Amino acid sequence: MHFAPSSPIGIFDSGVGGLTVARAVMERLPRESIVYFGDTARVPYGVKSPDTVARFARQIAEFLLARDVKMLIIACNTMAAVAYEEIRAISPVPVLEVIDAGARTAVARTRNRRIAVIGTPSTIASGAYLEAIERHDDSGMFIAAQACPLFVPLVEEGWLDHPVTRLTAFEYLTPLLAQNVDTLVLGCTHYPLLKPMLASVMGQGVRLVDSAEAVSERVEDLLRAMDLENPGPGEPEHVFHVTDVPQRFREVGERFLGRKLGTVLVESI
Amino acid sequence: MHFAPSSPIGIFDSGVGGLTVARAVMERLPRESIVYFGDTARVPYGVKSPDTVARFARQIAEFLLARDVKMLIIACNTMAAVAYEEIRAISPVPVLEVIDAGARTAVARTRNRRIAVIGTPSTIASGAYLEAIERHDDSGMFIAAQACPLFVPLVEEGWLDHPVTRLTAFEYLTPLLAQNVDTLVLGCTHYPLLKPMLASVMGQGVRLVDSAEAVSERVEDLLRAMDLENPGPGEPEHVFHVTDVPQRFREVGERFLGRKLGTVLVESI
Numbered sequence: 001m002h003f004a005p006s007s008p009i010g011i012f013d014s015g016v017g018g019l020t021v022a023r024a025v026m027e028r029l030p031r032e033s034i035v036y037f038g039d040t041a042r043v044p045y046g047v048k049s050p051d052t053v054a055r056f057a058r059q060i061a062e063f064l065l066a067r068d069v070k071m072l073i074i075a076c077n078t079m080a081a082v083a084y085e086e087i088r089a090i091s092p093v094p095v096l097e098v099i100d101a102g103a104r105t106a107v108a109r110t111r112n113r114r115i116a117v118i119g120t121p122s123t124i125a126s127g128a129y130l131e132a133i134e135r136h137d138d139s140g141m142f143i144a145a146q147a148c149p150l151f152v153p154l155v156e157e158g159w160l161d162h163p164v165t166r167l168t169a170f171e172y173l174t175p176l177l178a179q180n181v182d183t184l185v186l187g188c189t190h191y192p193l194l195k196p197m198l199a200s201v202m203g204q205g206v207r208l209v210d211s212a213e214a215v216s217e218r219v220e221d222l223l224r225a226m227d228l229e230n231p232g233p234g235e236p237e238h239v240f241h242v243t244d245v246p247q248r249f250r251e252v253g254e255r256f257l258g259r260k261l262g263t264v265l266v267e268s269i
Numbered sequence: 270m271h272f273a274p275s276s277p278i279g280i281f282d283s284g285v286g287g288l289t290v291a292r293a294v295m296e297r298l299p300r301e302s303i304v305y306f307g308d309t310a311r312v313p314y315g316v317k318s319p320d321t322v323a324r325f326a327r328q329i330a331e332f333l334l335a336r337d338v339k340m341l342i343i344a345c346n347t348m349a350a351v352a353y354e355e356i357r358a359i360s361p362v363p364v365l366e367v368i369d370a371g372a373r374t375a376v377a378r379t380r381n382r383r384i385a386v387i388g389t390p391s392t393i394a395s396g397a398y399l400e401a402i403e404r405h406d407d408s409g410m411f412i413a414a415q416a417c418p419l420f421v422p423l424v425e426e427g428w429l430d431h432p433v434t435r436l437t438a439f440e441y442l443t444p445l446l447a448q449n450v451d452t453l454v455l456g457c458t459h460y461p462l463l464k465p466m467l468a469s470v471m472g473q474g475v476r477l478v479d480s481a482e483a484v485s486e487r488v489e490d491l492l493r494a495m496d497l498e499n500p501g502p503g504e505p506e507h508v509f510h511v512t513d514v515p516q517r518f519r520e521v522g523e524r525f526l527g528r529k530l531g532t533v534l535v536e537s538i
Contacts, residue, residue: 041321042311047425047515052310121517150433153422156316164419164437171433246316248390 003070003093005228008033008237009219010069012060015043016249017152017189018075019256021098024216025073026238026259029223033236035067037267041243044152046120046188050082053122057083059269061091063241069093070228073215077119077187081128094222099123101218102185102211103132107141109207110183114142116176119187121147129187144179148172148188155190156252161197169194169201177202185209193255240264272339272362274497277302277506278488279338281329284312285518286421286458287344288525290367293485294342295507295528298492302505304336306536310512313421315389315457319351322391326352328538330359332510338362339497342484346388346456350397363491368392370487371454371480372401376410378476379452383411385445388456390416398456413448417441417457424459425521430466438463438470446471454478462524509533 011022015038022036037060039045045053057079061072072095074080074087080097088095106115117129124147133143151172154165176184184206186192192210199208223229230236242249245266253261280291284307291305306329308314314322326348330341341364343349343356349366357364375384386398393416402412420441423434445453453475455461461479468477492498499505509530511518522530 041317047517048310048513049515052513149426150419150422150428153419157418159419162440164433164440167436168433171431244317244321246318248316 003068005070006033006230007068007070008035009071009073010035010037010064010067011073011075012037012064013076013189014039014045014056014078016040016253016256019253020189020192020212021073021075021215022238023256023258024212025219028216028220031230031232031236033230034238035064035069036238036240037064038240038242040246040249044120045076045078046122046149046152048122050122050126053078054083054086057087058090061087063267063269065091065093071096071219071222073219074098075189075212075215077123077189077211081123081126094226096215096218096222098189098211098215099128099187100132101215102187102209103129104136105214105217106183106185106209107133107136109209110141112180112182114179114181115183115185116144116146116179116181117185117187118146118148118151118172118191120152121149123187129185142179142181144176144181146172146176151194152188152190155193158255160193165194166197166201169198173198173201181206183207183209186211238262241267243267243269272337274339275302275499276337276339277304278340278342279304279306279333279336280342280344281306281333282345282458283308283314283325283347285309285522285525288522289458289461289481290342290344290484291507292525292527293481294488297485297489300499300501300505302499303507304333304338305507305509306333307509307511309515309518313389314345314347315391315418315421317391319391319395322347323352323355326356327359330356332536332538334360334362340365340488340491342488343367344458344481344484346392346458346480350392350395363495365484365487365491367458367480367484368397368456369401370484371456371478372398373405374483375452375454375478376402376405378478379410381449381451383448383450384452384454385413385415385448385450386454386456387415387417387420387441387460389421390418392456398454411448411450413445413450415441415445420463421457421459424462427524429462434463435466435470438467442467442470450475452476452478455480507531510536512536512538
């Protein structure tokens with residue numbers, strides 16, 4: 001495997017959610033090429049067992065490494081929670097992931113040292129955010145965690161500020177409000193689309209941490225530190241690989257990416 | 270492949286939803302053995318493309334046929350909609366499925382000849398219920414169809430009569446109420462768990478058709494007609510094969526099955 005500063009960044013997720021990470025990277029680093037992989041035939045991972053998630057994650061990482069990426073970004077909290085070490089072990093290039101990035105930003109932003117994390121059931125059950133926050137600050141912050149399994153299907157339905165979504169948010173978030181947190185980590189790549197609604201439910205005193213933005217900052221830092229920024233010239237390329245083209249794929253994908261999807265290739269892995 | 274009257278019935282679904290069909294078959298035919306297959310590693314199928322669903326369905330049918338089942342039941346509306354003919358082509362034993370059974374019962378029950386069908390996006394987009402209803406009555410009944418993508422995650426969250434679920438149901442069902450239908454087909458194996466709530470939203474004038482019950486009646490008829498009823502003696506066996514044991518699998522599975530899950534085996538296909 002050979003990579004160079006002009007090589008693409010590999011970004012992967014269980015489905016379309018990671019497109020919020022691709023979007024954040026495109027906005028921050030418009031000269032970089034991106035190869036995205038979304039495992040749309042087997043999505044969602046959030047309710048699957050750790051062994052299955054790790055097996056799928058390895059298959060995807062190998063697919064991207066074979067395309068000479070210069071960096072891997074695990075744009076899926078579930079895979080980051082259970083498969084980061086395994087992917088790092090097989091990767092000759094640096095591996096970044098959303099959980100560490102989100103945790104780091106949350107630690108930097110909290111003032112009262114009380115942080116809440118929301119995510120899929122498997123991300124929350126893994127305790128990965130708790131571990132990551134404690135890795136960045138071991139002085140015993142208060143951390144509350146809440147699984148929000150309905151947010152992903154609500155986002156995919158496009159009910160971003162629908163009364164149903166708002167009522168669901170109150171159900172999930174009221175216990176967190178009672179804990180007097182000042183920072184809420186959006187621990188799932190689908191959640192940035194709910195940001196305005198979540199901000200209004202949590203109120204002005206709570207800062208939202210978007211892991212997609214957080215990881216794009218880390219990508220910029222690391223490319224600079226390793227002297228791997230794309231020097232140009234030439235337009236960056238954005239290629240999207242998926243394992244299935246489900247109903248409404250473009251509509252949903254473009255809502256996540258915030259722009260037109262270009263080339264979409266269907267792969268069997 | 271060899272089967273006999275004492276052989277099991279093979280029932281399969283993309284996940285746990287088909288357990289409502291297994292339950293209806295167990296209740297109606299308590300002497301029959303059952304081999305269940307739920308593709309929990311790749312669930313849900315409802316948003317995947319027809320080609321992918323058909324490929325997965327063939328793999329599962331082959332797995333069950335290798336276990337000498339005397340009959341196959343496609344307990345998944347999505348697979349029934351797109352893969353019935355393909356499975357019938359490879360199966361040496363009879364194949365029943367939920368859509369034809371539900372359509373037949375709806376045609377028999379409607380009085381004003383106005384039927385509504387609800388299901389996942391892919392089941393509704395396939396038009397399979399429309400086709401099946403017209404196969405049983407070609408005199409031009411009025412048929413309304415509505416995709417309800419959030420019902421599956423709401424059922425799996427256990428919010429069977431939660432205000433969020435009720436509000437979601439009003440959102441999806443109000444257009445159907447306006448059509449003056451007298452029969453509502455629950456075109457997804459998850460929906461029987463919402464039956465009391467759906468009945469109250471639709472009101473007394475609307476009959477609900479549960480495809481799980483409908484298919485179990487067809488199983489009974491066919492076993493009798495083919496003289497394939499299990500003659501006993503000996504206790505029936507119920508074995509459950511899944512491709513993953515996700516978070517809360519037993520809890521969710523037992524809610525669907527209405528009793529304890531016995532032996533659960535994890536398979537890789």
